[in-house]
Amino acid sequence: MFDDLRDLYQEVILDHGKHPRNFGKPEAFNRMARGENPLCGDKINVYLSIGPEGVVNDAHFDGRGCAISQASASLMTETLKGKTEAEAEALFGHFHDMCTKDDHEHTDHGHLDPEAVEKLDVLSGVREFPMRVKCATLAWHTMHAAIHGDEKTTTE
Amino acid sequence: MDTRILTNAPYDVEKVRQDFPILTRLVHEKPGRPGKPLVYLDNAASAQKPRAVIDAMANFMAHDYSNVHRGVHYLSQVATNLYEATRVKTATFLNAPSPDTIVFTRSATEAFNLVASSWGGAHLKAGDEIILSVMEHHANIVPWQLLRSRTGIVIKVAPVLDDGTLDLEALARLLESPKVKLVSITHGSNVLGTVTPAAEIARMAHAAGAKVLFDGSQAAVHMPVDVQAIDADFYIMTGHKLYGPTGFGVLYGKAELLESMPPYQGGGDMIQTVTFEETTFREVPHRFEAGTPPIVEGIGFGAAIDYVTALSMGAIHAHEQRLLAYATEKLQAIDGLRIIGTSPTKAAILSFTIEGVHPHDIGTLVDRAGVAVRVGRHCAEPLMDRFGVGATARASFALYNTEAEADALVDAVRAVREFFN
Numbered sequence: 001m002f003d004d005l006r007d008l009y010q011e012v013i014l015d016h017g018k019h020p021r022n023f024g025k026p027e028a029f030n031r032m033a034r035g036e037n038p039l040c041g042d043k044i045n046v047y048l049s050i051g052p053e054g055v056v057n058d059a060h061f062d063g064r065g066c067a068i069s070q071a072s073a074s075l076m077t078e079t080l081k082g083k084t085e086a087e088a089e090a091l092f093g094h095f096h097d098m099c100t101k102d103d104h105e106h107t108d109h110g111h112l113d114p115e116a117v118e119k120l121d122v123l124s125g126v127r128e129f130p131m132r133v134k135c136a137t138l139a140w141h142t143m144h145a146a147i148h149g150d151e152k153t154t155t156e
Numbered sequence: 157m158d159t160r161i162l163t164n165a166p167y168d169v170e171k172v173r174q175d176f177p178i179l180t181r182l183v184h185e186k187p188g189r190p191g192k193p194l195v196y197l198d199n200a201a202s203a204q205k206p207r208a209v210i211d212a213m214a215n216f217m218a219h220d221y222s223n224v225h226r227g228v229h230y231l232s233q234v235a236t237n238l239y240e241a242t243r244v245k246t247a248t249f250l251n252a253p254s255p256d257t258i259v260f261t262r263s264a265t266e267a268f269n270l271v272a273s274s275w276g277g278a279h280l281k282a283g284d285e286i287i288l289s290v291m292e293h294h295a296n297i298v299p300w301q302l303l304r305s306r307t308g309i310v311i312k313v314a315p316v317l318d319d320g321t322l323d324l325e326a327l328a329r330l331l332e333s334p335k336v337k338l339v340s341i342t343h344g345s346n347v348l349g350t351v352t353p354a355a356e357i358a359r360m361a362h363a364a365g366a367k368v369l370f371d372g373s374q375a376a377v378h379m380p381v382d383v384q385a386i387d388a389d390f391y392i393m394t395g396h397k398l399y400g401p402t403g404f405g406v407l408y409g410k411a412e413l414l415e416s417m418p419p420y421q422g423g424g425d426m427i428q429t430v431t432f433e434e435t436t437f438r439e440v441p442h443r444f445e446a447g448t449p450p451i452v453e454g455i456g457f458g459a460a461i462d463y464v465t466a467l468s469m470g471a472i473h474a475h476e477q478r479l480l481a482y483a484t485e486k487l488q489a490i491d492g493l494r495i496i497g498t499s500p501t502k503a504a505i506l507s508f509t510i511e512g513v514h515p516h517d518i519g520t521l522v523d524r525a526g527v528a529v530r531v532g533r534h535c536a537e538p539l540m541d542r543f544g545v546g547a548t549a550r551a552s553f554a555l556y557n558t559e560a561e562a563d564a565l566v567d568a569v570r571a572v573r574e575f576f577n
Protein backbone atom coordinates (compact mmCIF):
# COMPACT_ATOMS: atom_id res chain seq x y z
CA MET A 1 0.00 0.00 0.00
CA PHE A 2 2.85 2.38 0.81
CA ASP A 3 5.52 1.38 -1.72
CA ASP A 4 6.05 4.92 -2.97
CA LEU A 5 6.67 6.09 0.59
CA ARG A 6 9.94 4.15 0.79
CA ASP A 7 11.75 7.25 -0.50
CA LEU A 8 10.67 9.06 2.63
CA TYR A 9 10.75 6.21 5.11
CA GLN A 10 14.00 4.51 4.17
CA GLU A 11 15.18 1.59 6.30
CA VAL A 12 17.84 3.77 7.94
CA ILE A 13 15.17 6.23 8.97
CA LEU A 14 12.87 3.56 10.34
CA ASP A 15 15.83 2.13 12.27
CA HIS A 16 16.91 5.50 13.73
CA GLY A 17 13.27 6.37 14.41
CA LYS A 18 12.76 3.22 16.42
CA HIS A 19 16.21 3.09 18.01
CA PRO A 20 17.47 6.67 18.18
CA ARG A 21 21.19 7.05 18.91
CA ASN A 22 22.51 9.45 21.55
CA PHE A 23 19.04 9.63 23.08
CA GLY A 24 18.63 10.96 26.61
CA LYS A 25 19.95 13.80 28.68
CA PRO A 26 23.70 13.37 29.21
CA GLU A 27 25.39 13.94 32.56
CA ALA A 28 27.65 16.64 31.18
CA PHE A 29 26.85 19.28 28.59
CA ASN A 30 27.43 23.02 28.30
CA ARG A 31 24.91 24.06 25.65
CA MET A 32 21.26 23.17 25.55
CA ALA A 33 18.15 24.29 23.71
CA ARG A 34 14.54 23.23 23.55
CA GLY A 35 12.80 23.11 20.20
CA GLU A 36 9.13 22.87 19.49
CA ASN A 37 7.07 22.34 16.37
CA PRO A 38 3.74 24.03 17.18
CA LEU A 39 2.08 22.36 14.22
CA CYS A 40 2.31 18.84 15.61
CA GLY A 41 3.36 19.42 19.20
CA ASP A 42 6.73 17.73 18.84
CA LYS A 43 9.21 18.80 21.48
CA ILE A 44 12.91 18.10 21.51
CA ASN A 45 15.91 19.01 23.65
CA VAL A 46 19.40 19.11 22.19
CA TYR A 47 22.41 18.89 24.52
CA LEU A 48 25.87 19.80 23.27
CA SER A 49 29.31 19.52 24.83
CA ILE A 50 31.46 22.11 23.12
CA GLY A 51 35.18 22.26 23.89
CA PRO A 52 37.15 25.47 24.44
CA GLU A 53 38.38 25.34 20.84
CA GLY A 54 34.79 25.31 19.59
CA VAL A 55 34.56 21.63 18.71
CA VAL A 56 31.39 19.66 19.39
CA ASN A 57 32.71 16.84 21.55
CA ASP A 58 29.36 15.28 22.23
CA ALA A 59 25.73 15.69 21.16
CA HIS A 60 22.59 14.17 22.62
CA PHE A 61 18.87 14.74 22.37
CA ASP A 62 15.63 13.70 23.98
CA GLY A 63 11.96 14.42 23.47
CA ARG A 64 9.16 12.99 21.43
CA GLY A 65 8.25 13.18 17.81
CA CYS A 66 7.48 11.33 14.63
CA ALA A 67 9.79 8.85 12.94
CA ILE A 68 11.17 11.58 10.69
CA SER A 69 12.02 14.00 13.50
CA GLN A 70 13.47 11.31 15.76
CA ALA A 71 15.59 9.84 12.97
CA SER A 72 16.74 13.28 11.87
CA ALA A 73 17.78 14.18 15.43
CA SER A 74 19.53 10.85 15.85
CA LEU A 75 21.47 11.19 12.59
CA MET A 76 22.31 14.79 13.43
CA THR A 77 23.88 13.92 16.77
CA GLU A 78 26.01 11.30 15.02
CA THR A 79 27.25 13.69 12.36
CA LEU A 80 27.95 16.57 14.75
CA LYS A 81 30.54 14.87 16.87
CA GLY A 82 34.02 16.21 16.16
CA LYS A 83 32.77 19.13 14.05
CA THR A 84 33.59 22.73 14.82
CA GLU A 85 30.68 25.06 15.41
CA ALA A 86 31.24 26.52 11.94
CA GLU A 87 31.18 23.06 10.36
CA ALA A 88 28.02 22.20 12.25
CA GLU A 89 26.34 25.37 11.01
CA ALA A 90 27.47 24.63 7.46
CA LEU A 91 25.92 21.16 7.68
CA PHE A 92 22.68 22.73 8.93
CA GLY A 93 22.68 25.04 5.92
CA HIS A 94 23.26 22.14 3.59
CA PHE A 95 20.65 19.99 5.29
CA HIS A 96 18.06 22.76 5.11
CA ASP A 97 18.76 23.23 1.39
CA MET A 98 18.52 19.48 0.84
CA CYS A 99 15.07 19.37 2.45
CA THR A 100 13.66 22.46 0.75
CA LYS A 101 15.42 23.16 -2.56
CA ASP A 102 16.30 21.50 -5.84
CA ASP A 103 20.00 20.62 -6.25
CA HIS A 104 20.79 23.56 -8.53
CA GLU A 105 19.35 26.02 -5.98
CA HIS A 106 21.67 24.98 -3.14
CA THR A 107 23.78 27.71 -1.58
CA ASP A 108 27.52 27.26 -1.09
CA HIS A 109 27.97 26.56 2.61
CA GLY A 110 31.74 26.13 2.46
CA HIS A 111 33.51 22.91 3.27
CA LEU A 112 31.20 20.02 4.15
CA ASP A 113 32.30 16.68 5.54
CA PRO A 114 31.45 14.29 2.66
CA GLU A 115 30.78 11.42 5.06
CA ALA A 116 28.23 13.49 6.95
CA VAL A 117 26.59 14.66 3.74
CA GLU A 118 26.21 11.07 2.58
CA LYS A 119 24.76 10.01 5.90
CA LEU A 120 22.19 12.80 5.91
CA ASP A 121 21.17 12.09 2.34
CA VAL A 122 18.70 9.41 3.51
CA LEU A 123 16.46 12.28 4.59
CA SER A 124 16.41 13.95 1.17
CA GLY A 125 13.05 12.28 0.44
CA VAL A 126 11.48 14.89 2.73
CA ARG A 127 11.85 17.32 -0.19
CA GLU A 128 8.75 15.73 -1.74
CA PHE A 129 6.72 16.18 1.45
CA PRO A 130 6.54 19.92 2.24
CA MET A 131 4.32 19.28 5.25
CA ARG A 132 7.08 17.16 6.80
CA VAL A 133 10.09 19.42 6.27
CA LYS A 134 9.73 20.92 9.73
CA CYS A 135 9.80 17.45 11.25
CA ALA A 136 13.22 16.89 9.68
CA THR A 137 14.67 20.30 10.47
CA LEU A 138 13.45 20.69 14.07
CA ALA A 139 16.55 19.09 15.59
CA TRP A 140 18.84 21.24 13.44
CA HIS A 141 17.05 24.47 14.35
CA THR A 142 17.37 23.44 17.99
CA MET A 143 21.07 22.66 17.59
CA HIS A 144 21.56 26.07 15.98
CA ALA A 145 19.76 27.71 18.91
CA ALA A 146 21.91 25.78 21.39
CA ILE A 147 25.12 26.97 19.77
CA HIS A 148 23.88 30.54 19.84
CA GLY A 149 22.74 30.31 23.44
CA ASP A 150 18.99 30.62 22.77
CA GLU A 151 17.30 28.23 25.10
CA LYS A 152 14.04 27.99 23.21
CA THR A 153 13.25 27.83 19.56
CA THR A 154 10.42 26.83 17.29
CA THR A 155 10.22 25.84 13.67
CA GLU A 156 7.99 28.82 12.95
CA MET B 157 -39.24 20.91 -1.75
CA ASP B 158 -41.34 18.58 0.36
CA THR B 159 -39.02 17.73 3.22
CA ARG B 160 -41.44 15.27 4.81
CA ILE B 161 -41.06 12.78 1.99
CA LEU B 162 -37.28 13.03 2.10
CA THR B 163 -37.24 12.69 5.87
CA ASN B 164 -39.19 9.48 5.82
CA ALA B 165 -37.19 7.90 3.03
CA PRO B 166 -34.34 5.56 4.01
CA TYR B 167 -31.00 7.33 4.08
CA ASP B 168 -29.45 6.80 0.66
CA VAL B 169 -25.81 7.71 1.14
CA GLU B 170 -24.82 6.91 -2.44
CA LYS B 171 -27.38 9.39 -3.67
CA VAL B 172 -26.19 11.95 -1.12
CA ARG B 173 -22.61 11.53 -2.35
CA GLN B 174 -23.66 12.59 -5.83
CA ASP B 175 -24.47 16.01 -4.38
CA PHE B 176 -20.78 16.60 -3.53
CA PRO B 177 -18.67 17.13 -6.67
CA ILE B 178 -15.33 16.80 -4.86
CA LEU B 179 -16.07 13.25 -3.73
CA THR B 180 -15.49 11.86 -7.23
CA ARG B 181 -11.95 13.17 -7.52
CA LEU B 182 -8.78 11.15 -7.14
CA VAL B 183 -5.77 12.15 -5.07
CA HIS B 184 -2.04 11.54 -5.56
CA GLU B 185 -2.35 11.21 -9.32
CA LYS B 186 0.97 11.27 -11.17
CA PRO B 187 1.96 10.27 -14.68
CA GLY B 188 2.17 6.50 -14.68
CA ARG B 189 0.51 6.21 -11.30
CA PRO B 190 -3.24 5.97 -10.97
CA GLY B 191 -4.78 8.15 -8.30
CA LYS B 192 -6.60 6.93 -5.23
CA PRO B 193 -10.26 7.69 -4.59
CA LEU B 194 -10.58 10.40 -1.96
CA VAL B 195 -11.69 9.11 1.43
CA TYR B 196 -12.37 12.36 3.22
CA LEU B 197 -12.42 11.87 6.99
CA ASP B 198 -11.28 15.33 8.07
CA ASN B 199 -14.78 16.72 8.40
CA ALA B 200 -14.32 18.02 11.93
CA ALA B 201 -11.74 20.41 10.51
CA SER B 202 -13.95 21.43 7.61
CA ALA B 203 -16.64 19.67 5.60
CA GLN B 204 -16.99 19.46 1.81
CA LYS B 205 -19.63 21.46 -0.03
CA PRO B 206 -22.72 20.18 -1.86
CA ARG B 207 -23.52 21.44 -5.34
CA ALA B 208 -26.49 23.33 -3.83
CA VAL B 209 -24.14 25.54 -1.79
CA ILE B 210 -21.66 26.05 -4.63
CA ASP B 211 -24.46 26.96 -7.04
CA ALA B 212 -26.26 29.23 -4.58
CA MET B 213 -23.09 31.30 -4.11
CA ALA B 214 -22.24 31.38 -7.82
CA ASN B 215 -25.81 32.22 -8.84
CA PHE B 216 -26.03 34.94 -6.25
CA MET B 217 -22.86 36.55 -7.57
CA ALA B 218 -23.99 36.10 -11.17
CA HIS B 219 -27.54 37.42 -10.75
CA ASP B 220 -28.39 39.02 -7.41
CA TYR B 221 -25.23 40.50 -5.95
CA SER B 222 -25.14 43.87 -4.28
CA ASN B 223 -24.22 45.27 -0.89
CA VAL B 224 -26.93 44.83 1.73
CA HIS B 225 -28.83 46.96 4.24
CA ARG B 226 -28.14 50.35 2.69
CA GLY B 227 -29.09 50.79 -0.93
CA VAL B 228 -32.39 51.97 -2.27
CA HIS B 229 -31.82 50.33 -5.60
CA TYR B 230 -33.41 47.11 -6.80
CA LEU B 231 -30.50 44.71 -6.33
CA SER B 232 -29.71 46.04 -2.89
CA GLN B 233 -33.19 45.03 -1.80
CA VAL B 234 -32.92 41.63 -3.51
CA ALA B 235 -29.58 40.92 -1.88
CA THR B 236 -30.78 42.15 1.52
CA ASN B 237 -33.84 39.92 1.36
CA LEU B 238 -31.77 36.87 0.45
CA TYR B 239 -29.16 37.60 3.10
CA GLU B 240 -31.75 38.19 5.82
CA ALA B 241 -33.56 35.00 4.79
CA THR B 242 -30.49 33.15 6.05
CA ARG B 243 -31.07 34.69 9.48
CA VAL B 244 -34.59 33.28 9.51
CA LYS B 245 -33.33 29.86 8.37
CA THR B 246 -30.63 29.91 11.06
CA ALA B 247 -33.19 30.74 13.75
CA THR B 248 -35.36 27.85 12.58
CA PHE B 249 -32.34 25.53 12.41
CA LEU B 250 -31.45 26.21 16.05
CA ASN B 251 -35.07 26.71 17.12
CA ALA B 252 -34.22 30.19 18.31
CA PRO B 253 -37.27 32.25 19.37
CA SER B 254 -36.62 35.01 16.82
CA PRO B 255 -34.24 35.86 13.96
CA ASP B 256 -33.25 38.91 16.01
CA THR B 257 -31.44 36.58 18.42
CA ILE B 258 -29.10 35.45 15.62
CA VAL B 259 -25.89 37.43 15.17
CA PHE B 260 -23.76 36.70 12.12
CA THR B 261 -20.01 36.70 12.53
CA ARG B 262 -17.11 35.81 10.27
CA SER B 263 -16.30 32.63 12.20
CA ALA B 264 -17.11 30.78 15.40
CA THR B 265 -13.85 32.17 16.72
CA GLU B 266 -15.08 35.72 16.14
CA ALA B 267 -18.29 34.85 17.97
CA PHE B 268 -16.31 33.77 21.06
CA ASN B 269 -14.29 36.96 20.92
CA LEU B 270 -17.51 38.95 20.58
CA VAL B 271 -19.06 37.42 23.71
CA ALA B 272 -15.85 37.64 25.73
CA SER B 273 -15.19 41.22 24.72
CA SER B 274 -18.73 42.63 24.72
CA TRP B 275 -20.69 40.61 27.29
CA GLY B 276 -17.61 39.77 29.35
CA GLY B 277 -16.26 43.28 29.16
CA ALA B 278 -19.58 44.76 30.33
CA HIS B 279 -20.60 42.21 32.95
CA LEU B 280 -17.44 40.64 34.40
CA LYS B 281 -15.07 42.25 36.86
CA ALA B 282 -11.90 41.29 38.68
CA GLY B 283 -12.37 38.16 40.76
CA ASP B 284 -15.44 36.94 38.86
CA GLU B 285 -15.09 33.32 37.80
CA ILE B 286 -15.86 31.61 34.53
CA ILE B 287 -15.77 27.85 34.04
CA LEU B 288 -14.39 26.21 30.91
CA SER B 289 -13.74 22.51 30.41
CA VAL B 290 -10.43 20.83 29.72
CA MET B 291 -11.69 19.71 26.31
CA GLU B 292 -12.25 23.19 24.92
CA HIS B 293 -10.94 24.29 21.55
CA HIS B 294 -8.41 27.10 21.81
CA ALA B 295 -11.14 29.42 20.47
CA ASN B 296 -13.01 28.95 23.76
CA ILE B 297 -9.88 29.43 25.86
CA VAL B 298 -7.77 32.23 24.48
CA PRO B 299 -10.47 34.97 24.20
CA TRP B 300 -11.16 34.46 27.93
CA GLN B 301 -7.46 34.69 28.71
CA LEU B 302 -7.33 37.97 26.80
CA LEU B 303 -10.29 39.18 28.87
CA ARG B 304 -8.57 37.95 32.02
CA SER B 305 -5.52 40.09 31.30
CA ARG B 306 -7.78 43.12 30.82
CA THR B 307 -10.16 42.62 33.75
CA GLY B 308 -8.69 40.13 36.22
CA ILE B 309 -11.39 37.46 35.88
CA VAL B 310 -10.55 33.98 37.11
CA ILE B 311 -10.71 30.96 34.77
CA LYS B 312 -11.62 27.60 36.32
CA VAL B 313 -11.42 24.35 34.39
CA ALA B 314 -13.89 21.47 34.63
CA PRO B 315 -12.17 18.11 34.08
CA VAL B 316 -13.27 15.10 32.06
CA LEU B 317 -13.40 11.47 33.16
CA ASP B 318 -11.09 8.88 31.60
CA ASP B 319 -13.62 8.06 28.89
CA GLY B 320 -13.86 11.71 27.91
CA THR B 321 -17.20 12.38 29.57
CA LEU B 322 -17.52 15.77 31.25
CA ASP B 323 -17.06 15.36 35.02
CA LEU B 324 -20.40 16.77 36.20
CA GLU B 325 -19.60 16.26 39.87
CA ALA B 326 -16.49 18.36 39.51
CA LEU B 327 -18.49 20.94 37.59
CA ALA B 328 -21.03 21.04 40.43
CA ARG B 329 -18.22 21.64 42.93
CA LEU B 330 -16.83 24.50 40.83
CA LEU B 331 -20.34 25.98 40.68
CA GLU B 332 -20.51 26.12 44.49
CA SER B 333 -18.44 29.29 44.32
CA PRO B 334 -20.76 32.34 44.35
CA LYS B 335 -18.35 34.14 42.02
CA VAL B 336 -19.11 32.04 38.96
CA LYS B 337 -20.75 34.18 36.29
CA LEU B 338 -20.42 32.03 33.20
CA VAL B 339 -20.01 28.40 32.16
CA SER B 340 -18.57 28.25 28.64
CA ILE B 341 -18.35 24.68 27.50
CA THR B 342 -18.36 22.66 24.32
CA HIS B 343 -21.54 20.91 23.21
CA GLY B 344 -19.37 18.44 21.30
CA SER B 345 -15.62 17.93 21.59
CA ASN B 346 -13.65 18.23 18.36
CA VAL B 347 -11.13 15.69 19.63
CA LEU B 348 -13.02 13.23 21.81
CA GLY B 349 -16.38 13.45 20.08
CA THR B 350 -17.98 13.72 23.52
CA VAL B 351 -21.44 15.28 23.38
CA THR B 352 -22.08 17.08 26.65
CA PRO B 353 -25.46 17.07 28.44
CA ALA B 354 -26.24 20.66 27.52
CA ALA B 355 -29.65 20.92 29.18
CA GLU B 356 -28.27 19.58 32.45
CA ILE B 357 -25.22 21.88 32.33
CA ALA B 358 -27.51 24.85 31.69
CA ARG B 359 -29.76 23.85 34.60
CA MET B 360 -26.74 23.56 36.91
CA ALA B 361 -25.29 26.88 35.75
CA HIS B 362 -28.58 28.72 36.07
CA ALA B 363 -29.21 27.28 39.54
CA ALA B 364 -25.86 28.76 40.52
CA GLY B 365 -26.78 32.12 39.02
CA ALA B 366 -24.39 31.77 36.07
CA LYS B 367 -24.98 32.16 32.35
CA VAL B 368 -24.09 29.37 29.96
CA LEU B 369 -22.46 29.43 26.53
CA PHE B 370 -22.17 26.35 24.35
CA ASP B 371 -19.63 25.82 21.59
CA GLY B 372 -21.73 24.06 18.97
CA SER B 373 -19.07 24.11 16.25
CA GLN B 374 -19.08 20.31 16.21
CA ALA B 375 -22.40 19.34 17.81
CA ALA B 376 -24.65 21.42 15.56
CA VAL B 377 -23.40 19.64 12.44
CA HIS B 378 -23.95 16.15 13.81
CA MET B 379 -27.35 16.34 15.50
CA PRO B 380 -30.49 18.46 15.87
CA VAL B 381 -29.99 21.38 18.26
CA ASP B 382 -32.75 23.26 20.06
CA VAL B 383 -31.32 26.25 21.93
CA GLN B 384 -34.60 26.81 23.80
CA ALA B 385 -34.91 23.20 24.92
CA ILE B 386 -31.38 23.21 26.34
CA ASP B 387 -31.94 26.76 27.65
CA ALA B 388 -28.66 28.10 26.27
CA ASP B 389 -27.86 31.73 26.98
CA PHE B 390 -25.38 31.77 24.10
CA TYR B 391 -24.81 29.18 21.39
CA ILE B 392 -22.05 29.41 18.79
CA MET B 393 -21.67 27.52 15.53
CA THR B 394 -19.74 27.80 12.30
CA GLY B 395 -20.74 27.57 8.65
CA HIS B 396 -17.90 25.67 7.03
CA LYS B 397 -18.33 22.55 9.15
CA LEU B 398 -22.03 22.49 8.21
CA TYR B 399 -21.18 22.04 4.50
CA GLY B 400 -21.30 25.81 4.00
CA PRO B 401 -18.56 28.28 3.09
CA THR B 402 -15.71 29.52 5.25
CA GLY B 403 -15.92 33.04 6.65
CA PHE B 404 -19.30 32.64 8.30
CA GLY B 405 -20.17 32.05 11.95
CA VAL B 406 -23.27 32.28 14.10
CA LEU B 407 -23.88 33.57 17.60
CA TYR B 408 -27.26 32.90 19.17
CA GLY B 409 -27.96 34.94 22.28
CA LYS B 410 -31.03 35.39 24.44
CA ALA B 411 -32.62 38.69 23.52
CA GLU B 412 -32.21 40.29 26.94
CA LEU B 413 -28.52 39.35 26.99
CA LEU B 414 -27.82 40.74 23.54
CA GLU B 415 -29.70 43.90 24.51
CA SER B 416 -27.43 44.32 27.53
CA MET B 417 -24.26 44.17 25.45
CA PRO B 418 -22.31 47.09 23.97
CA PRO B 419 -21.11 46.91 20.36
CA TYR B 420 -18.13 44.67 19.64
CA GLN B 421 -16.65 46.44 16.65
CA GLY B 422 -17.51 49.89 15.34
CA GLY B 423 -18.10 50.80 11.74
CA GLY B 424 -20.72 51.03 9.06
CA ASP B 425 -23.99 49.09 9.17
CA MET B 426 -24.10 48.97 12.98
CA ILE B 427 -24.97 52.62 13.58
CA GLN B 428 -28.13 54.69 13.60
CA THR B 429 -26.62 58.16 13.44
CA VAL B 430 -23.04 59.30 13.59
CA THR B 431 -21.68 62.72 14.48
CA PHE B 432 -18.21 63.46 15.77
CA GLU B 433 -19.76 64.18 19.16
CA GLU B 434 -21.97 61.15 19.50
CA THR B 435 -23.05 57.99 17.73
CA THR B 436 -26.14 55.91 18.33
CA PHE B 437 -26.21 52.25 17.49
CA ARG B 438 -28.66 50.08 15.65
CA GLU B 439 -30.83 47.53 17.35
CA VAL B 440 -29.82 43.93 18.04
CA PRO B 441 -28.51 41.94 16.16
CA HIS B 442 -27.21 44.56 13.69
CA ARG B 443 -25.40 46.38 16.48
CA PHE B 444 -22.88 43.53 16.44
CA GLU B 445 -22.39 43.39 12.69
CA ALA B 446 -20.06 46.23 11.77
CA GLY B 447 -18.98 46.69 8.19
CA THR B 448 -20.06 44.95 5.02
CA PRO B 449 -20.95 41.44 6.16
CA PRO B 450 -19.89 38.19 4.46
CA ILE B 451 -22.82 38.43 2.06
CA VAL B 452 -22.00 35.68 -0.41
CA GLU B 453 -21.02 33.38 2.44
CA GLY B 454 -24.33 34.11 4.13
CA ILE B 455 -26.17 33.04 0.98
CA GLY B 456 -24.08 29.85 0.89
CA PHE B 457 -24.75 29.17 4.56
CA GLY B 458 -28.49 29.53 3.96
CA ALA B 459 -28.24 26.98 1.17
CA ALA B 460 -26.30 24.65 3.47
CA ILE B 461 -29.06 24.87 6.09
CA ASP B 462 -31.65 24.12 3.40
CA TYR B 463 -29.59 21.14 2.29
CA VAL B 464 -29.15 19.48 5.70
CA THR B 465 -32.73 20.32 6.67
CA ALA B 466 -34.03 18.53 3.58
CA LEU B 467 -32.04 15.44 4.58
CA SER B 468 -33.10 16.09 8.21
CA MET B 469 -30.57 16.44 11.00
CA GLY B 470 -32.15 13.45 12.72
CA ALA B 471 -31.47 11.22 9.72
CA ILE B 472 -27.93 12.59 9.39
CA HIS B 473 -27.34 11.88 13.07
CA ALA B 474 -28.64 8.32 12.76
CA HIS B 475 -26.46 7.66 9.70
CA GLU B 476 -23.34 9.01 11.39
CA GLN B 477 -24.03 7.07 14.58
CA ARG B 478 -24.16 3.83 12.56
CA LEU B 479 -20.83 4.74 10.97
CA LEU B 480 -19.32 5.63 14.35
CA ALA B 481 -20.31 2.29 15.86
CA TYR B 482 -19.02 0.42 12.82
CA ALA B 483 -15.67 2.22 12.64
CA THR B 484 -15.16 2.09 16.42
CA GLU B 485 -15.57 -1.67 16.50
CA LYS B 486 -13.18 -2.21 13.58
CA LEU B 487 -10.51 0.17 14.86
CA GLN B 488 -10.67 -1.24 18.38
CA ALA B 489 -9.79 -4.66 17.02
CA ILE B 490 -6.38 -3.38 15.88
CA ASP B 491 -3.55 -4.33 18.23
CA GLY B 492 -1.92 -1.36 19.95
CA LEU B 493 -4.57 1.11 18.85
CA ARG B 494 -6.02 3.32 21.57
CA ILE B 495 -9.16 5.34 21.02
CA ILE B 496 -9.08 8.61 22.97
CA GLY B 497 -12.66 9.45 23.90
CA THR B 498 -15.12 6.63 24.49
CA SER B 499 -18.00 8.50 26.08
CA PRO B 500 -21.41 6.80 25.68
CA THR B 501 -22.69 9.98 24.03
CA LYS B 502 -20.46 10.81 21.12
CA ALA B 503 -20.53 12.49 17.75
CA ALA B 504 -18.89 10.63 14.87
CA ILE B 505 -15.32 11.63 15.73
CA LEU B 506 -12.60 9.08 16.40
CA SER B 507 -9.27 10.17 17.85
CA PHE B 508 -6.67 7.47 18.22
CA THR B 509 -3.04 6.68 18.76
CA ILE B 510 -1.05 3.62 17.74
CA GLU B 511 1.63 2.28 20.06
CA GLY B 512 5.05 3.01 18.63
CA VAL B 513 3.84 5.11 15.71
CA HIS B 514 3.63 8.89 15.87
CA PRO B 515 0.34 10.39 14.60
CA HIS B 516 2.24 12.45 12.03
CA ASP B 517 3.55 9.28 10.45
CA ILE B 518 0.05 7.77 10.55
CA GLY B 519 -1.26 10.83 8.72
CA THR B 520 1.36 10.77 5.98
CA LEU B 521 0.91 7.05 5.40
CA VAL B 522 -2.87 6.78 5.33
CA ASP B 523 -2.92 9.83 3.05
CA ARG B 524 -1.07 7.73 0.47
CA ALA B 525 -4.02 5.35 0.55
CA GLY B 526 -6.26 8.34 -0.21
CA VAL B 527 -7.51 8.65 3.37
CA ALA B 528 -7.55 12.23 4.69
CA VAL B 529 -7.39 12.44 8.48
CA ARG B 530 -6.20 15.17 10.79
CA VAL B 531 -3.15 14.63 12.95
CA GLY B 532 -1.77 16.83 15.67
CA ARG B 533 -3.13 18.63 18.69
CA HIS B 534 -6.42 19.74 17.12
CA CYS B 535 -6.27 23.20 18.73
CA ALA B 536 -6.84 21.49 22.08
CA GLU B 537 -3.44 21.33 23.74
CA PRO B 538 -4.69 21.09 27.36
CA LEU B 539 -6.72 18.04 26.39
CA MET B 540 -3.65 16.35 24.87
CA ASP B 541 -1.89 16.89 28.20
CA ARG B 542 -4.91 15.47 30.08
CA PHE B 543 -4.66 12.20 28.16
CA GLY B 544 -0.87 12.15 28.21
CA VAL B 545 -0.46 12.21 24.46
CA GLY B 546 1.48 14.71 22.37
CA ALA B 547 -0.92 14.38 19.48
CA THR B 548 -3.54 12.07 18.02
CA ALA B 549 -4.79 10.99 14.63
CA ARG B 550 -8.44 11.89 14.13
CA ALA B 551 -11.00 10.50 11.73
CA SER B 552 -14.23 12.48 11.66
CA PHE B 553 -17.30 11.41 9.72
CA ALA B 554 -19.89 13.40 7.81
CA LEU B 555 -23.26 12.81 6.20
CA TYR B 556 -21.62 11.54 2.99
CA ASN B 557 -19.22 8.98 4.47
CA THR B 558 -19.78 5.25 4.03
CA GLU B 559 -18.92 1.98 5.71
CA ALA B 560 -16.62 1.24 2.76
CA GLU B 561 -14.71 4.40 3.64
CA ALA B 562 -14.47 3.30 7.27
CA ASP B 563 -13.04 0.03 5.92
CA ALA B 564 -10.51 1.96 3.84
CA LEU B 565 -9.40 3.78 7.00
CA VAL B 566 -9.11 0.55 8.95
CA ASP B 567 -7.14 -1.18 6.15
CA ALA B 568 -4.78 1.79 5.89
CA VAL B 569 -4.25 1.89 9.66
CA ARG B 570 -3.51 -1.84 9.72
CA ALA B 571 -0.97 -1.33 6.96
CA VAL B 572 0.63 1.50 8.98
CA ARG B 573 1.17 -0.90 11.86
CA GLU B 574 2.81 -3.43 9.58
CA PHE B 575 4.96 -0.75 7.96
CA PHE B 576 6.45 0.27 11.28
CA ASN B 577 6.75 -3.22 12.69
